[in-house]
Amino acid sequence: MNNPNTIITIFGGTGDLTYRKLLPAFYNLVHGNKFSASSHIVIVGRRDFTTESYREQLRPWIESNSRYSVNDAVFDQFLNHIHYIKITFTEFEGYPHLRDFYSSLDKSDGIVHQHLFYFAVSPSYFVTIANHLNKAGLADEARLIIEKPFGNDLKSSIAINEALEQLFNPENIFRIDHYLAKEMVQNILTLRFENALFESVWNADMIDNIQISATETVGVESRGNFYDTVGALKDMIQSHLLQVLSIVTMEKPLSLDATDLHTMQENALDAFTIRNPQTDIVYGQYTEHKDSKSYINEDNVNSQSKTETFVAFKGYVETPRLHNVPIFVRTGKRMHRRSTEVVVELKSQEHAPRNLIVIKIQPDEGVYVRFNMNKPGTDGEKQTVYLDFCKSCNYVFRQETPEAYERLLNAALNNDHTLFASFKQVVQCWTLVESWIEASQNNPIHDYKAYTDGPQASHDLLKQHHTTWFSEQVLGDVYEIEHNE
Ligand SMILES: NC(=O)c1ccc[n+]([C@@H]2O[C@H](COP(=O)([O-])OP(=O)(O)OC[C@H]3O[C@@H](n4cnc5c(N)ncnc54)[C@H](OP(=O)(O)O)[C@@H]3O)[C@@H](O)[C@H]2O)c1
Numbered sequence: 021m022n023n024p025n026t027i028i029t030i031f032g033g034t035g036d037l038t039y040r041k042l043l044p045a046f047y048n049l050v051h052g053n054k055f056s057a058s059s060h061i062v063i064v065g066r067r068d069f070t071t072e073s074y075r076e077q078l079r080p081w082i083e084s085n086s087r088y089s090v091n092d093a094v095f096d097q098f099l100n101h102i103h104y105i106k107i108t109f110t111e112f113e114g115y116p117h118l119r120d121f122y123s124s125l126d127k128s129d130g131i132v133h134q135h136l137f138y139f140a141v142s143p144s145y146f147v148t149i150a151n152h153l154n155k156a157g158l159a160d161e162a163r164l165i166i167e168k169p170f171g172n173d174l175k176s177s178i179a180i181n182e183a184l185e186q187l188f189n190p191e192n193i194f195r196i197d198h199y200l201a202k203e204m205v206q207n208i209l210t211l212r213f214e215n216a217l218f219e220s221v222w223n224a225d226m227i228d229n230i231q232i233s234a235t236e237t238v239g240v241e242s243r244g245n246f247y248d249t250v251g252a253l254k255d256m257i258q259s260h261l262l263q264v265l266s267i268v269t270m271e272k273p274l275s276l277d278a279t280d281l282h283t284m285q286e287n288a289l290d291a292f293t294i295r296n297p298q299t300d301i302v303y304g305q306y307t308e309h310k311d312s313k314s315y316i317n318e319d320n321v322n323s324q325s326k327t328e329t330f331v332a333f334k335g336y337v338e339t340p341r342l343h344n345v346p347i348f349v350r351t352g353k354r355m356h357r358r359s360t361e362v363v364v365e366l367k368s369q370e371h372a373p374r375n376l377i378v379i380k381i382q383p384d385e386g387v388y389v390r391f392n393m394n395k396p397g398t399d400g401e402k403q404t405v406y407l408d409f410c411k412s413c414n415y416v417f418r419q420e421t422p423e424a425y426e427r428l429l430n431a432a433l434n435n436d437h438t439l440f441a442s443f444k445q446v447v448q449c450w451t452l453v454e455s456w457i458e459a460s461q462n463n464p465i466h467d468y469k470a471y472t473d474g475p476q477a478s479h480d481l482l483k484q485h486h487t488t489w490f491s492e493q494v495l496g497d498v499y500e501i502e503h504n505e
Contacts (some may be wrong), residue, residue: 025058026433027122027133031109031149032140033063037167042140043078043102044085045426050098051088054430058129062121063104074104087419087426109141109149115156122158135162136432143171147183154187163192165432168259170195172250174450181443194432194440199260200267201424201431201439203411204381208267208362209276211379211387218377221366223341228374229487230268230347231363232261234381235355237471239306239313240329244320251327256351258453262289263441264381265349268362269337278437282445287339289448292347294335297459302466302477304330306354309470315354326465329353332478333456346485350478354470358383363490373404378490385421386410388494408494 028046030038049055063074078099083090105121107114126132137153139146146166153159164184171177184193199205211218221227234256240247247255266285269292273280294300306329308314316323330352337347360381368374378388388408395403411417422430431439466475473479473489482488 024433025056025129025131025133026136027060027062027125028136028138028429028433029062029064029118030138030140031064031145032138033104034065034067034069035140037140038063039078039081040085041423041425042138042429044082044087045423045429046101047082047086047090047095047098048088048422048426049430050101051086051091051094055101055433058131058133059101059433060125060133061102062118063102064107064109064118065104066106066108069104069106071102071104075099075102078102087421087423109152110145112152112155115152115158119156119158136165137162138165140167143167143169143176143180146180150184150187159187161192162188163194163432163435164188165194165196165428167196168198169250169254170446171450172254174447174454177446177450181446190443193443194428194437195443195446196428197259197263197441198424198428199381200263200441201427202381203421203424204379204385205264205267206439207387208264208379213272221377222364224343224345226366227342227345228365228367229345229482229485230342231361231365231482231490232265232268232347232349233363233489234261234351234360235357235473236351236353237355237358239315239354239470240318240321242319244318247329248321248325248327252329252331252351252353253453253457257331257349258449259441261349261351262292262449262452263445264362265289265292265347266445268364269339269342269347271339271341276438278440278442281438282442286442286444286448288337289445289452291338292335292452293338294333294456294459297333297456298463300334300481301456301460301463302330302332302475302481303328303460303463304332304352304466304468304475304478306330306352306470307467309354309472312354312470314470328465330355330468330474330478332474332481334481348482348489350474350489352468352474356471356473361490365487372402374487376490378492378494380410380494383412384410384494385412386494388492390492406494410494 030042032038046061105118107117139149171180212222213219266288270284270288273284306315315321315329316325332350335347362379364377366375372392376390380386380388386409388406390404390406392402393405395401428439466477468475
């Protein structure tokens with residue numbers, strides 16, 4: 021453990037993110053002995069909790085969301101780090117109380133703590149809270165973690181960033197895109213750059229096409245109000261999938277330091293283009309199926325809504341490495357299966373079926389490679405076979421794999437920016453997405469039946485290139501099914 025004594029203050033400490041992700045992540049850090057004994061977690065909320073009553077309701081959240089089963093001694097240790105302060109974060113009057121509380125913690129521990137503020141709230145509150153912290157003399161030297169989305173569009177994200185950078189040191193701002201911290205997204209770097217087997221084929225001479233697909237079976241659930249103003253392109257592509265794309269397509273960084281890594285990701289995003297948005301972007305919206313409602317009949321969704329719940333597109337990274345290699349990206353809700361994966365389809369040799377490299381990101385994690393062999397007992401007849409490394413099928417690997425938020429919090433405590441997005445990346449992603457929205461505003465929105473694999477038009481995008489979306493069952497899928505039964 022090398023993270024210094026820190027007071028982490030969570031604004032939005034009574035929200036879903038705090039209960040389901042942040043506090044279980046802190047529990048795991050305590051369990052793994054990665055949280056210093058003199059660090060504290062201060063929960064800021066407007067609800068009527070005391071520290072005791074807040075602590076009392078935590079156990080079920082930790083039990084259902086921590087990767088370790090809860091151990092009484094560790095849990096008590098974890099609870100001792102937690103404090104609840106009731107203030108309304110939109111009003112300044114609570115902030116001097118917060119400052120006094122920090123002083124009391126400094127005094128009782130006999131040290132001056134560093135500060136890390138976590139804004140687990142809507143971006144519309146970021147600047148208000150930052151201003152109040154600054155007025156109370158708490159922003160200097162402090163680190164700040166902000167959650168995606170960084171604003172609702174390019175303009176608002178720039179405005180928020182400018183305001184925050186006037187109050188906090190830009191080097192102390194950490195922008196979360198939790199996909200960047202997923203085990204298998206980080207493993208793309210190792211797979212590509214530490215294996216001759218993969219590094220040697222990662223180029224336009226060998227790759228036929230790349231697919232990045234994130235499909236969900238859930239619909240909009242209780243997020244209708246939010247989702248209906250956003251849609252799949254802004255919700256999933258602007259942030260998560262363009263980040264994944266940058267890691268899959270970038271050049272090798274000089275080192276794995278944040279600056280070198282971000283530079284290569286930024287270069288990849290600069291080089292990415294959809295050549296014909298009018299034909300190469302496909303929008304979809306789910307319709308009803310059996311007991312499942314259509315999108316427009318979901319709660320808090322406009323019954324005339326034109327918001328897309330599915331988007332697929334074809335683009336190119338215009339670099340010598342990947343020149344003319346089509347890159348297909350899709351994401352959608354209420355689809356046939358929950359799966360996020362990157363598929364690299366290699367060019368066919370001697371007209372044999374193409375080799376595939378599949379990086380499974382979630383829910384199962386691993387790498388699947390498909391290749392050709394002779395079929396036993398035949399006279400040279402061929403068959404496709406596969407190597408399937410299912411990392412998440414192994415209980416020990418599964419338990420030893422930190423969840424994205426655990427990794428992110430640990431990195432921020434240690435001042436490591438590699439897992440976070442640079443502001444330049446945020447601007448690039450918004451710029452790309454806004455230009456595509458503008459250029460594709462007359463594209464139709466295709467219906468697709470709930471629990472199917474999206475509109476036909478998205479399959480047609482790949483058909484033009486003589487391929488299909490990856491749909492083979494791999495070891496991880498079987499494991500997931502068996503463990504859900
Ligand atoms: N949940 C996730 O898994 C997830 C994942 C990625 C990103 N995010 C982002 O993280 C942020 C928080 O998400 P969430 O799901 O935790 O939201 P949430 O469940 O709605 O929680 C919002 C928090 O903000 C507080 N709050 C809202 N308005 C307030 C006000 N006017 N004054 C004082 N407190 C106020 C709420 O307090 P009350 O309890 O008193 O209402 C609650 O603690 C959002 O920006 C979201 O996009 C969330």
